Amino acid sequence: MENGRRKFLKIASHAIGGTLAAGVAAPVVGLAVHPWLKETVYGIEDFINIGKLDDFQVGIPKKMTITSSKMDAWNIFEGLVMGSVWVVRAEDNTLSVFSTNCPHLGCGIDWGADVNQFLCPCHGGVFDVNGRKISGPSPRDLYTFETKIENNNILVKYKKC
């Protein structure tokens, strides 16, 4: 009888100890595995595909919405709108991808096709087709994003700015 109770207490204490150890280890394992899950299982990457190179005319800026996937705990949210960019394709197929927000105070910049310039409606900021500041209060040129082309897809490393 005494032997049976000791055996039961031994098994119970091992079970409780194992449960506590798993509770401590799970977050550590989760932290280690999370980046791998994020990049390989769910396909969430730093570079976001914004379309095919062929869909952009040379020298004519095109505004594109940036959408992405986001993992929040165990949920995956697809097609989240993160922002937008201006894409300019040059003759040699190199790309310039600019923020649509003015570097002055963040207003939305439009393409003025009639004057061939980017125009900020808030305080009169003006930028050329290469994003260089022409006039206005902006302290700098338009923000640009790292871009690459893979299999005719335009990939942009987007972040809020």
Ligand code: FES
């Ligand atoms: S926010 Fe664009 S010029 Fe001021």
